[in-house]
Amino acid sequence: MQMTRKPSDITTDAKSGEVLHHEGEFIINMGPQHPATHGVLHLKIWLEGETIKKIEPHLGYIHRGIEKMCERLSYRQFIFSTSRMDYLSAHINNQACALAVEKALGLEVPPRAKAIRIILAELTRIASHELWWACSGLDLGGVTPFFYAFREREAINDIMEETCGARLTQNFIVPGGVMSDLHHNFQKRVKRVLTQIKDNLHEYDEILTGNIIFQNRLKEVGYLSREDAISYGCTGPAARGSGLSCDIRKLYPYDGYEKLDFDEIIFNEGDCWARYRVRMAEILQSVHIIEQLIDSIPDGEFQAKTKNVIKLPKGQFYQRVETARGELGVFIVSDGAATPYRCKFRSPNFSNLSAIPQMAQGAKIGDLVAIMATVDLVIPDIDR
Amino acid sequence: MEKLHLLFVFSFSWLASHLNMWLRTGIGNSFLLLVTEMLIAGISLLAFLVILCFFLGYMERKVAAFMEIRLGPNRVGPKGSLQIVADTVKLLFKEGLTPDGSDKFLFNLAPFVVVVTSMLAIAPLAFARDFQLWDVNIGIFYVTSISSMAVIGILMAGWSSSNKYSLIGAMRSGAQIVSYELSIGLSLISIVILSGSLRLSDIIQSQANGWWIFKGHIPVLISFIIFIIASTAEINRAPFDLTEAEQELTGGFHTEYAGMKFAMFLLSEYINLFIVSAIAATIFLGGWMPFHIGNLTGFNHAMDYIPSSLWFFGKTFFIIFIIMWFRWTFPRLRIDQLLNLEWKYLLPISMGNTLLVSAMAVFGWYL
Numbered sequence: 001m002q003m004t005r006k007p008s009d010i011t012t013d014a015k016s017g018e019v020l021h022h023e024g025e026f027i028i029n030m031g032p033q034h035p036a037t038h039g040v041l042h043l044k045i046w047l048e049g050e051t052i053k054k055i056e057p058h059l060g061y062i063h064r065g066i067e068k069m070c071e072r073l074s075y076r077q078f079i080f081s082t083s084r085m086d087y088l089s090a091h092i093n094n095q096a097c098a099l100a101v102e103k104a105l106g107l108e109v110p111p112r113a114k115a116i117r118i119i120l121a122e123l124t125r126i127a128s129h130e131l132w133w134a135c136s137g138l139d140l141g142g143v144t145p146f147f148y149a150f151r152e153r154e155a156i157n158d159i160m161e162e163t164c165g166a167r168l169t170q171n172f173i174v175p176g177g178v179m180s181d182l183h184h185n186f187q188k189r190v191k192r193v194l195t196q197i198k199d200n201l202h203e204y205d206e207i208l209t210g211n212i213i214f215q216n217r218l219k220e221v222g223y224l225s226r227e228d229a230i231s232y233g234c235t236g237p238a239a240r241g242s243g244l245s246c247d248i249r250k251l252y253p254y255d256g257y258e259k260l261d262f263d264e265i266i267f268n269e270g271d272c273w274a275r276y277r278v279r280m281a282e283i284l285q286s287v288h289i290i291e292q293l294i295d296s297i298p299d300g301e302f303q304a305k306t307k308n309v310i311k312l313p314k315g316q317f318y319q320r321v322e323t324a325r326g327e328l329g330v331f332i333v334s335d336g337a338a339t340p341y342r343c344k345f346r347s348p349n350f351s352n353l354s355a356i357p358q359m360a361q362g363a364k365i366g367d368l369v370a371i372m373a374t375v376d377l378v379i380p381d382i383d384r
Numbered sequence: 385m386e387k388l389h390l391l392f393v394f395s396f397s398w399l400a401s402h403l404n405m406w407l408r409t410g411i412g413n414s415f416l417l418l419v420t421e422m423l424i425a426g427i428s429l430l431a432f433l434v435i436l437c438f439f440l441g442y443m444e445r446k447v448a449a450f451m452e453i454r455l456g457p458n459r460v461g462p463k464g465s466l467q468i469v470a471d472t473v474k475l476l477f478k479e480g481l482t483p484d485g486s487d488k489f490l491f492n493l494a495p496f497v498v499v500v501t502s503m504l505a506i507a508p509l510a511f512a513r514d515f516q517l518w519d520v521n522i523g524i525f526y527v528t529s530i531s532s533m534a535v536i537g538i539l540m541a542g543w544s545s546s547n548k549y550s551l552i553g554a555m556r557s558g559a560q561i562v563s564y565e566l567s568i569g570l571s572l573i574s575i576v577i578l579s580g581s582l583r584l585s586d587i588i589q590s591q592a593n594g595w596w597i598f599k600g601h602i603p604v605l606i607s608f609i610i611f612i613i614a615s616t617a618e619i620n621r622a623p624f625d626l627t628e629a630e631q632e633l634t635g636g637f638h639t640e641y642a643g644m645k646f647a648m649f650l651l652s653e654y655i656n657l658f659i660v661s662a663i664a665a666t667i668f669l670g671g672w673m674p675f676h677i678g679n680l681t682g683f684n685h686a687m688d689y690i691p692s693s694l695w696f697f698g699k700t701f702f703i704i705f706i707i708m709w710f711r712w713t714f715p716r717l718r719i720d721q722l723l724n725l726e727w728k729y730l731l732p733i734s735m736g737n738t739l740l741v742s743a744m745a746v747f748g749w750y751l
Binding site: 026028034035036050137138139140141142143144146147148151207208211213214216217364365366367368369 | 448451452453454548549552556622623625626631632633634712713714715716717718719720721
């Protein structure tokens with residue numbers, strides 16, 4: 001091994017003269033294989049002791065070219081490729097694409113399909129938050145929460161399997177409605193899951209929320225001010241923990257959210273503990289939304305009549321929805337053909353990731369894990 | 385009545401004295417006799433430790449499963465009891481990798497240093513009435529000094545791996561073990577002050593009329609709790625497992641270890657778990673002393689019939705269960721919180737507590 005350290009305390013690149021690192025600094029690569037990055041995220045971290053001085057996220061390890069792929073797929077097909085972006089909100093991603101296509105066509109979705117979409121979307125949101133809760137417990141060193149959350153998540157996945165045919169990437173939405181009618185067990189099982197969640201939520205509080213070690217790990221850690229949340233473009237629970245009102249379901253309602261009664265959860269502290277409480281409260285809000293709909297799913301068609309080959313009029317169309325992680329935007333440029341001319345997704349995780357170096361400024365390695373846990377990144381959504 | 389007691393094979397003193405007599409008649413040379421006895425003791429201790437670790441591994445999995453509303457191992461052997469054997473066989477067949485760029489000598493030495501220091505500390509423990517390998521007059525002092533040597537092995541492993549995660553883990557371990565030893569020492573000293581001896585058999589004898597945790601009122605209860613917390617930190621178990629914090633450092637100091645070398649660290653973790661629990665049981669809960677209530681003679685006699693080794697192992701496994709309970713229900717602390725807990729809370733409290741205990745000992749304020 002060749003030592004290239006200079007007498008001075010700065011190491012520079014031999015060719016470009018760029019400063020590589022200062023004496024006493026310690027560079028570690030967290031990822032792309034690391035237990036806390038939940039996928040192939042690669043964070044290059046400059047450390048001084050245990051204190052983080054700088055973070056540089058490196059992306060591209062799971063880039064599949066979904067946006068490019070969409071240009072070759074018809075408007076019925078491209079919806080399903082988006083299930084693989086944020087796989088924990090697969091149903092909501094599909095919903096966003098379908099809504100964009102319906103907006104372009106001026107298609108009216110039957111009320112039954114709208115209700116089914118919302119119920120399944122909120123179930124997806126609950127399942128996603130359950131997984132987030134399980135993993136944030138795991139990230140902070142407690143293994144047991146994982147199994148508690150998976151009880152309820154499995155029950156939701158069973159419902160998905162029965163109705164949609166798939167557990168994770170549901171692919172249940174088509175332009176103009178949903179693919180098929182509900183399974184006849186659906187209402188009964190959803191009600192059972194809702195009571196199960198409400199009965200078991202106190203166990204979550206007992207094992208994790210109320211734990212003093214857990215609270216100390218999250219409180220006053222990873223501070224993100226409201227201004228920073230806006231300038232980094234953060235959305236979803238990560239921004240609502242900083243006091244930013246950004247729930248698309250409230251601001252730009254779609255599929256009939258405007259008729260439902262629910263609260264937008266906002267906490268002003270801006271730390272990990274605030275983001276944690278936002279998500280815990282959102283689980284209950286989602287339960288509340290489903291309760292309003294489950295007994296009064298309208299009768300009628302589950303799918304509007306569409307042509308066999310859908311062709312969008314020439315123009316640009318944008319639709320945003322609230323996934324479990326924030327605002328997902330679908331931007332379609334159409335030249336009148338049967339496939340999109342250009343498709344662009346505004347993914348919530350990309351913007352939320354960009355705020356992590358700011359949040360982790362001066363934090364410890366353990367704090368970085370807590371920050372990543374509460375921002376709840378899904379890496380395939382960042383790279384697409 | 386004493387004869388009836390000896391009928392129990394569990395009371396190892398019977399076994400030990402018969403073995404001794406049999407050896408004395410067989411081997412005339414006194415030096416050879418000593419060597420033979422030492423060999424038998426050493427080999428049986430090693431066998432005991434390995435079986436113990438198998439059992440502790442199984443117990444940990446079952447306790448974890450119990451906490452996590454699932455079944456745990458249930459395929460290999462009856463109720464999954466041979467799962468650990470299967471895992472050990474798997475580890476035996478794995479390649480013992482030594483990474484490039486590592487300090488090969490230290491890298492290969494470290495697991496043995498860790499295991500040997502753990503095994504040494506078991507010598508002065510009293511497993512049953514009159515059954516103790518080495519009743520040294522500085523028993524407590526010996527155990528604490530030997531167990532503090534384990535940090536050398538961990539630092540060795542972290543440094544020689546030539547991996548930054550390992551190094552961070554090892555440095556955390558150094559800070560953690562050195563800090564928490566102070567509290568362990570002070571909480572042990574409180575009992576040494578009360579019983580007036582460092583010899584483990586004397587400490588057990590001093591609890592013949594009541595265990596220290598009952599006799600010593602609140603101060604001893606405080607030192608018991610501090611001992612449990614600090615020893616959990618000392619043996620690097622959750623919620624103090626920062627040295628191997630999987631989600632932060634991938635594997636901490638043993639990131640680069642595989643196969644049997646990794647199994648050595650696992651082995652030493654379980655031996656350490658047993659040792660701290662056994663020490664806590666001996667010092668605070670009376671070791672092999674049965675549970676007695678004042679003047680209830682009938683009850684006390686009934687308790688006497690329970691073999692002394694069962695008392696010892698019962699108490700030890702009770703404390704092991706508590707420490708496992710910690711692991712499966714608590715999240716991990718952060719490094720600065722860990723050091724704050726020791727230097728700002730546990731250490732001042734145990735110092736004040738030591739003063740209280742000294743006053744208790746001087747004025748005889750215990751039963």
